[in-house]
Structure formats: C-alpha cells, structure tokens
Amino acid sequence: MVKEMDKEFITRGVRRCSTPRFLLWLAPWVGLLLFGAYSAGLCLVKGLNQTNMDNRYAFGLWIFVDLTIIALGAGAFFTGFLLYILKFKELKAVINSAVVIGVVCYSGAMAALMVDVGQPLRAWFTFWYPNVHSMLTEVTFCISCYLVVLLIEYLPIVLKNRKLREIPAFLVFEFELHKLIYVLAGVGTFLSFFHQGSLGGLYGVLRGRPFAFREGIFVWPSTFFLFILSAAAVGPSFLILTTWLVEKITGKRLAKDRVFQMLARISGILLSVYVLAKTVDTLIWINRTSPSLGFTASQYYDWKPFGTWILFAEIVLCGLVPALILLTPRLRARRAWLIPAAALACCGVALNRYVQTVQTLALPTLSFDKFLSYTPSWQETGTVLGVVAYGVVVYSFSFRYFQIFPEERELKIEVRPQAEEEPALAGRF
Amino acid sequence: MIAESKKTPAARYGMSIDVDRCNGCGSCMVACAVENNIPPATAGATDRTGLTWIRVFRIDNGAEGAERRSAFVPVLCQHCGKDAPCVSVCPQQAVDVDPATGIVGQMPERCLGCRYCMAACPYHARYFNWWDPAWPAGMEKTLNPDVSPRMRGVVEKCNFCHGRWHAAKTKAVANGKTEIDPADYIPACVEACPSGAIHFGNLNDAATETAQGARLPNSFRMLESLGTDPKIYYQSKKNWVREISSAPRPAVGKEKARG
Numbered sequence: 155m156v157k158e159m160d161k162e163f164i165t166r167g168v169r170r171c172s173t174p175r176f177l178l179w180l181a182p183w184v185g186l187l188l189f190g191a192y193s194a195g196l197c198l199v200k201g202l203n204q205t206n207m208d209n210r211y212a213f214g215l216w217i218f219v220d221l222t223i224i225a226l227g228a229g230a231f232f233t234g235f236l237l238y239i240l241k242f243k244e245l246k247a248v249i250n251s252a253v254v255i256g257v258v259c260y261s262g263a264m265a266a267l268m269v270d271v272g273q274p275l276r277a278w279f280t281f282w283y284p285n286v287h288s289m290l291t292e293v294t295f296c297i298s299c300y301l302v303v304l305l306i307e308y309l310p311i312v313l314k315n316r317k318l319r320e321i322p323a324f325l326v327f328e329f330e331l332h333k334l335i336y337v338l339a340g341v342g343t344f345l346s347f348f349h350q351g352s353l354g355g356l357y358g359v360l361r362g363r364p365f366a367f368r369e370g371i372f373v374w375p376s377t378f379f380l381f382i383l384s385a386a387a388v389g390p391s392f393l394i395l396t397t398w399l400v401e402k403i404t405g406k407r408l409a410k411d412r413v414f415q416m417l418a419r420i421s422g423i424l425l426s427v428y429v430l431a432k433t434v435d436t437l438i439w440i441n442r443t444s445p446s447l448g449f450t451a452s453q454y455y456d457w458k459p460f461g462t463w464i465l466f467a468e469i470v471l472c473g474l475v476p477a478l479i480l481l482t483p484r485l486r487a488r489r490a491w492l493i494p495a496a497a498l499a500c501c502g503v504a505l506n507r508y509v510q511t512v513q514t515l516a517l518p519t520l521s522f523d524k525f526l527s528y529t530p531s532w533q534e535t536g537t538v539l540g541v542v543a544y545g546v547v548v549y550s551f552s553f554r555y556f557q558i559f560p561e562e563r564e565l566k567i568e569v570r571p572q573a574e575e576e577p578a579l580a581g582r583f
Numbered sequence: 584m585i586a587e588s589k590k591t592p593a594a595r596y597g598m599s600i601d602v603d604r605c606n607g608c609g610s611c612m613v614a615c616a617v618e619n620n621i622p623p624a625t626a627g628a629t630d631r632t633g634l635t636w637i638r639v640f641r642i643d644n645g646a647e648g649a650e651r652r653s654a655f656v657p658v659l660c661q662h663c664g665k666d667a668p669c670v671s672v673c674p675q676q677a678v679d680v681d682p683a684t685g686i687v688g689q690m691p692e693r694c695l696g697c698r699y700c701m702a703a704c705p706y707h708a709r710y711f712n713w714w715d716p717a718w719p720a721g722m723e724k725t726l727n728p729d730v731s732p733r734m735r736g737v738v739e740k741c742n743f744c745h746g747r748w749h750a751a752k753t754k755a756v757a758n759g760k761t762e763i764d765p766a767d768y769i770p771a772c773v774e775a776c777p778s779g780a781i782h783f784g785n786l787n788d789a790a791t792e793t794a795q796g797a798r799l800p801n802s803f804r805m806l807e808s809l810g811t812d813p814k815i816y817y818q819s820k821k822n823w824v825r826e827i828s829s830a831p832r833p834a835v836g837k838e839k840a841r842g
Binding site for chain 1: 632673695735736807
C-alpha cells in the first residue's frame, strides 16, 4: 500500500530506489536530525551555557557554519541570475537543484541563528527597532526576505510533482508562479548581493578588531565586496560537487558534461577575480589599514597555530590552484581534476569564513590579554550535525519526488558512447 | 528637552584611574556587583563566562626574579566617545550613547543576545548572561531596588551606575536645579576604592580631579590608536605600565607587559 502510494509520487520516466531502501537511507539522517533537535532544544531550554562560547569567544561554531553554508548556497541566486537574467540556458539543467540547495542552506542557517541568539523570541525586535547602521540589520532583513523568495521558487518544483499536478488548482498556481520567475530571480539576486555583502561587512566594520577591519567604499568595507565575489565563485562549484555526489550515490547521470563545464568555467573566472581582489585587499590591509590602527599585521601570525600558512592556504591552495584548474579546459574536462578543484574552492570559502569569525576572536586586542582557544561543546556540534542531516533529508525527498534534474530522463536513454565525445565540447564553455 | 539641553551644556563623564595606586584588592568589583545586582557566579562559570562589569587584571613587566614588577589594572567599559564600536553594530538599537552625559548605555530589555557588540568591543568589557540570574535564599533581600536584574540571554556592561545618576537627577529636580551636584553622583567602584585610585567626573569640567588627571603627562588611554576616544584615562609613572595602552606584541622580549 505504502509502496504503491510512494510510486505514484515519483516522476514519470525516472527510476528511484525501492521504498524500503529509501527509508533505510533516511534512517541515519533522521536519527542525526533528532540528535540535532535535542542538542538545539537543550540550548534553547537551558540557555547558551550549554555551549563552550564565552564572553571573549562570543561567536563560535554556529556563526562559522552559518557564514559558510550561506556562501555555499549562493549557487541558488547566482544560477538563477545567470539563467533568467543573463540567459545561460544550459543552466536550466541544475537550477532546480540549486534552488533546493538554497532552501536547505538558508533555512538551516536561520534555524542555527535562532538557537545562537540569547533571546530568540525577540528576533522581531530587529524589524521593529532596526538600527540602519548595523550590518546585522541588513543581514537579518535580506536573509529573511530571500528565504521567502527561495520558498516561493521552491513551490513550483513541489507543485510539479506527478501526483500534485492532478489537482488543477495547483497546476494553475504553479503556472502563474512560473510567470513570476524572472521577477523572483531579479529580487533574489538583489537581496543575495546585499546579504552576502553584509555578512562580509559584519566583520569588516569592526574597528575594534584590527585583524578583521577593512577600509572600504562608501559605507561598505572591502569584505562586503569580497564576500559577494567569493560566494558567487563557489556557488557553482558547490553545485558541481553536489550534482557529482548525487550522481555517485544514485548511480545515475543527472546533467550533461557541458553543464558541468559551464559551471566550472564560471566558477573559475569568478574565483580568479576573487583571488586577485583578495590579494590586493590583503596587501592594503597589511601595509596601510592595520598599521594605521597601531597593529602590525605580522603580529597576528605570531599567535600559533594561526601562522602565515593559513593565509597561503586561503589565497593560493584553496584559491589560485582551483581557479587555474577550473579555467583550464583540458583539466576541468576530467572529473579527477574538476571535482577536487570544486572541493578546494568550497574549502577556501569555508577557510575564509573561519578566519573571519574564529581567528578574529582568538587574537588578543589588549596588550595584557591572552590568545584564546575554543572547542565547541557536543551540543553545538550536535546542532550543526542536525542542520546537515536536515539538508540531506530535504534534498533526498526533493530528489525522489520532484524533478530536480530535468536532463535525467534524456540522459537515461542516451547511448553510452556519447560520453566519450563530450570532453571535446568542454572547451566551448 | 531641547530647551533643557540649551541651558545645560553636555557633560562628558569619565574616569581617571591611577594604576600606581591600585593594589588589586577587588573592592571595586565587589561594590559594582552589589550596586548593580550582579548575581553570584553560577556553579560551572569561569573567568570567561562570569559577570564582572569591572575587572582587575594583574600585569607584570615580563622580567624574572628581583627585576619582576607587577601592577593592577581595573578594566571596565571605556565609554568610547566617537563612534563607539558597540553602538553602530547593534541591530536593534539596544546600545546608545547619551548625548547629555556621554555614557554608553545598554538596554537589556531590548537586547536580542546576538553578542555582536561583544565581538566589536576591543576592551572585552561586555558580558553575556549565560545563566539565569540566581541569588542564594535570603540574599535577594540585599538587591538594589533602583537597578533591574537582567535575564538570561542578554548582554550587560558598566553604565557608570545609572541608578545613581537617576537618583542624583531626581534629587536635583526636587531641589529646583537643572544640574546635578557632582557629590551626588559617584559610581560604586569609585566610592569603594580604599586607595583612592579611581576618580570620576565630568571631563568637560576642567575643575574636576578627573579632568585634571586626564591631562597629566603620564596619563594614557587603552588602544588610543583605534580612534575610539575612550573616556577612561589611566595614569602611571612607570614606562612599562604605560605600554599596556598599545597593541599586543607577541614577539617582543623582556619589557612586555603580561596579564
């Protein structure tokens, strides 16, 4: 009975695993999700004393994870922007997946933020008494609005489900929503540019933290623009990574190679621009910004383990190296190069967010202050694992019941030898 | 209110702290806690999770043996003047600078507990309520009725004993005056200091001991290079003590002040 019902919801023309197998796949993730809910519940009920954060380490694992997953989820807005505004038609093959990733990342980040604040029931205060000078106000407004946009973008994907389409009202509603998609893509791009930037500005404006403080243009520090650029650069890389991962797990081809190549090329170009901008910014910071505040930049790297290696890893290893691979048609045409490069780019953005959040707070500002370390408590880690599990569960459901990869059916009937010809097309994009 | 501000020139309350006179007794910390209803530390609290609006740090000159010298530095909210780092970052205007007094205020009732202000403060003078405030049975009778205890999940910090400022203001109004009598407004830490190391007053009034102390040649402010214009002035005749005003230098040798 359940099996039959389950089958009716699966998209026509695609094959999905059996219901028991799907439930078996979900079981550990649901277990992790429950553990996450318990961890978060402890923090909400008993307070943030359940974490290992303190007055000096006021931000910890959660902020790092929030900033990282929001950057990785940038594929949603950027792919939408490329597809609907710049008319990169090939990206239609992954736009639905990008939207699901966006929904997962943004809703997960919002959930973690709700646990992270001391008084979650006062969240509405930011909308009622907004301080227009605060980057956090900008972040709160833009992320909330963008999550709504993402949910509206997600709705047509849900309503296109084989069974739900049988309800005429849903079909009409989905059709009407689809007409709005260009407006939504535009609004989403605008909001995303602002909140990605504001997340960068969050630390860039901290004059009292010379390690994070950056000069800027008008009211925005340079990190505002660097965060937009880095998020736009790794969004497509994360999309490559997730699509490849889903292909590996399901044993199916989901998107044509030219889609991977196009995403790789876009990611490579943006990553190169980002690496260049980040290098210039770092040089300005070392030679002008930090010394003008009385702090020589070299001193930051005397506090171990945060040596200069972290700067090298961020800019060269996880920036320049993947950018060069993704820009080279012959290299990116091979999965053995493409996937590690995309993974490195994603690690680079995570490292950048780690440096901004964790390293900033570890470094002393007063001369008699100590260098601090912090290890997240199991409740903090559990909450993060819960967010990851939530993401996997939502994505798994979406993959099973909705048409996340429109090219899947086409690729299923494609003759095998075609795959050998495709690398020759790689250089075109 | 505008008419009143025209009559009364804005004050700029601040402190001058003579580090050479501080013996590290901690009376200021105790007096502050009692005055401002700061609860006793919860079991499990550490020096990094406790509530200490004013905290005395022990520093030394980094030398060994007979050459070793120590000093005590009380650190509290520095009540930054120009663009206080914590004010602009608060997303819901729970932090403000009173233009009439220059005091950086914190409204725990509006605080979301995001702790962005804590990350922004270079002086680490802001504290988060990690636990519900609790007093041992009977001790609640000693609470100061002029100051509201704060709840779990909000940030708090020194406000130059705002309850006392209100009381002084009320007294002045009752006596038909527009300005408070300086003798009526003295923060608890200043009152409690047995060695008279802390002076409090209007820095705009050149006659006050605080303003005079701030102008002494051996007076300094913490991290002045950041441009936060703090209103807490420290004094010391010792060079190595005065060096604490600058940025930390992990690689420097002997003459480094250590906390």
